[in-house]
Amino acid sequence: RRDREQYFLHPVSATELLYYRGLLxxxxxxxxxxxxxFAHLPSDLLTRIQPSQARADPLPASVHESGNDxxxxxxxxxxxxxxxAHPLPACDCLLDDAVTLLAALRLGVDPRGxxxxxxxxxxxxxxxKILAGSEPEADAVKAFLEMPxxxxxxxxxxxxxxxxxxxxxxxxxxxxxxxxxxxKPLETRRFLLTQLEKIPVGxxxxxxxxxxxxxxQAPDYQRPSGDYDSWFIKRLDDGAxxxxxxxxxxxxxxxxxxxxxxxxxxxxxxxxxxxxxxxxCTAFQVVKxxxxxxxxxxxxxxxxxxxxxxxxxxxxxxxxxARFCEWEDxxxxxxxxxxxxxxxxxxxxxxxxxxxxxxxxxxxxRAEVPPAFVKALxxxxxxxxxxxxxxxxxxxxxxxxxxxxxxxxxxGRFLGENLGPVSVTIKPGARPKVLAxxxxxxxxxxxxxxxxxxxxxx
Numbered sequence: 001r002r003d004r005e006q007y008f009l010h011p012v013s014a015t016e017l018l019y020y021r022g023l024l025x026x027x028x029x030x031x032x033x034x035x036x037x038f039a040h041l042p043s044d045l046l047t048r049i050q051p052s053q054a055r056a057d058p059l060p061a062s063v064h065e066s067g068n069d070x071x072x073x074x075x076x077x078x079x080x081x082x083x084x085a086h087p088l089p090a091c092d093c094l095l096d097d098a099v100t101l102l103a104a105l106r107l108g109v110d111p112r113g114x115x116x117x118x119x120x121x122x123x124x125x126x127x128x129k130i131l132a133g134s135e136p137e138a139d140a141v142k143a144f145l146e147m148p149x150x151x152x153x154x155x156x157x158x159x160x161x162x163x164x165x166x167x168x169x170x171x172x173x174x175x176x177x178x179x180x181x182x183x184k185p186l187e188t189r190r191f192l193l194t195q196l197e198k199i200p201v202g203x204x205x206x207x208x209x210x211x212x213x214x215x216x217q218a219p220d221y222q223r224p225s226g227d228y229d230s231w232f233i234k235r236l237d238d239g240a241x242x243x244x245x246x247x248x249x250x251x252x253x254x255x256x257x258x259x260x261x262x263x264x265x266x267x268x269x270x271x272x273x274x275x276x277x278x279x280x281c282t283a284f285q286v287v288k289x290x291x292x293x294x295x296x297x298x299x300x301x302x303x304x305x306x307x308x309x310x311x312x313x314x315x316x317x318x319x320x321x322a323r324f325c326e327w328e329d330x331x332x333x334x335x336x337x338x339x340x341x342x343x344x345x346x347x348x349x350x351x352x353x354x355x356x357x358x359x360x361x362x363x364x365x366r367a368e369v370p371p372a373f374v375k376a377l378x379x380x381x382x383x384x385x386x387x388x389x390x391x392x393x394x395x396x397x398x399x400x401x402x403x404x405x406x407x408x409x410x411x412g413r414f415l416g417e418n419l420g421p422v423s424v425t426i427k428p429g430a431r432p433k434v435l436a437x438x439x440x441x442x443x444x445x446x447x448x449x450x451x452x453x454x455x456x457x458x
Contacts, residue, residue, distance in 0.1 A: 012245070013216050015039045028225075036224040074198040075217065076209035079283035084204040084273040088281075092153055092292045094266040097121045099145070099315045100335075102136050103322040107346065113330035116266065120171055124156050127163035145316040149292045152315070157267040157290075161193065162186070169222070172258045175242075175251070179232040188222040192259050196270075196286055204273060204283050207260065211253045219245070222252060260284050268292065298366035303373050305339035307361075317364050323347055324357045339373075344380060354381040393426040394419065395434060395445075402443065411437030 002008070011017040018024040018039075025042045028035050041049075093115040101121050104111035111118060125131040130140045144152055160166055167185040170177045195214065199205050220226050228245045235242055235250065242251050261281045264270045268290025273283040297312035299321070307325060309318050311333055318335060324347045325337030344354065354377050361369050397403050400421045407415060414430035414437075426434055431447075438445045 007245075012219055034224075037220070037226060074200065074205075075195050075213035076199075077206050079204040079206045079273070082275050083206055083282040084285075086274045086276060086279075087285075088272040088274070090265050090268040090271050090287065090290065092149065092268055092290070094121065094124065094156065095149060095152055095292075095315065096311060098125060098130075098152075098156075099319050100322075101125070102130070102141055102145075103319050105131075105134065105136050106350075107323060109327065112327050113335060120262075123166050123171070124160060127166045128156055128159035145319055149295050149315070150290070153268060153290055153292055157269070160263060160267065161189065166263075168259050168263065169255055171262070172251075172254050174236050175254065176234045176236055177232070178234060181231050183222060183231070188255070189259070191218070191221050192256060196260075196264070199286050201286050201288050204285050207257060207282055207284055210260075211249075211256050214256060215248060215253065219248060219252070222255065257281070299361070299364055300367065301361055301365055301369050301373060303370040305373055305376075307337045307339065309335040309337065311335070313364065317360065320360055321357075323350070323352060339377070341380065344377075354378065392416075393428075393431055394423060395426055396423045397443075398422065402441070405441055406434070406437060409437045409441065 008016075008020040011020055015024065019026060023041075023045065024039045026037060026039050028037050097114045097116050098121055100111045100114050101118060102125070114121065122131060122134070126133075128140075128144070130137060130144050144155065147155070164186045166189075167183070168189065169183050169185060192214075195210070199210075214221060228247070229243050231243075231251075233242045233251055234240070260270060261272055261284075265272055265284075269287065271285040271287060272281045273285070274280060275282050293312050295312055295314040297310040297314075299307055299309045299313050299317070301307050306328070307321055309321060321337055322335075324339060324343060326340050326343045328336035328338055330336060339357075347357075358369070358374060358377060395403075395406075395415070397406070403422055403424060406412065411430075411434050414427050414433050416425035416427050418424050435445055435447075
């Protein structure tokens, strides 16, 4: 393969260039993180280098001395005005999604209105030990929802930084990781975060230049052994498997982009920017401190039982409201929940009481809770459901005799409640049986569907 591809003619870094010129050696050495590959100066060559000659040359442009320390220059370059033309500030929507997911798991319903995917939010919560598998840890959930918003975001950020289970490589959009191969996400994340720490805070930085710098200086940052063939990674667009160093930009480069535009942005660590309104990210800005919203909002309640919860309402309040209600689609920056009897029954089965909901609403509503709604809730708690809306299939005949004959037939067990002398309900799924029984009695029945009624009305 070496003779065929002659990749030594196109080194990807200064290290490879010196290695192919016979000036560096490559070996594996033990480190605290395990066995890793190193490039080093061979001992027989080292003896031929005079210290005075080595120090006579200036330091490379990539480093500078300060006292006894040598500091590396930040990888890449400043972003151009075009690259940072359309900024996108970091947001803390990860916290909102965490509340949505925790409430959905507690209720056993599908989460609605999330900004991020369920698997990604679940990984953050598992890293912070708020989830154990897919089950919420009650004490951890309570502590997480009660702490200030900035503290909650810091908890997720710190857990992410030190997590060995949060695996960005398996989350990169457009890629599917297959097989049993293992990577080391913690070591990879620490390396990339170290690169971000070198970038001046508050300066807009070119994302493409950062990726290019890592490729030139440390291309094997997540593959210590330089193995680009044993990982089975498929590109979803065309189903192609990405193997070999020539796919570095599509795999290792995309991982760098994802870590910055994904977790780092969601945790409020970086702002993003693009060259156009709908373009992909081209620049980023490391921020000194994540910006979070204050949780001082108030919710509103309508007389029909619709509860509108702005995003700045305390997270614990929304979590509790969500457990009493059916979830509607969010609208205009607000979460929307509807109080129904089914939702109240479900809440009651989990040990929640209507009096708790009323107390919660009274403390956190911007205006008075509608008296009619309060009355309806208290009446339901005392007497249960007093009105019911049902969808039924109804049979109407011309005379009571026909209905009596049908009752005596073998189809009688499929008939439900009498609605009058010539009307009766049909049990769910029994329409074909009743039609067949009417045919045996010499009657052909007409079936009228809702669409038929709508056409007649039109």
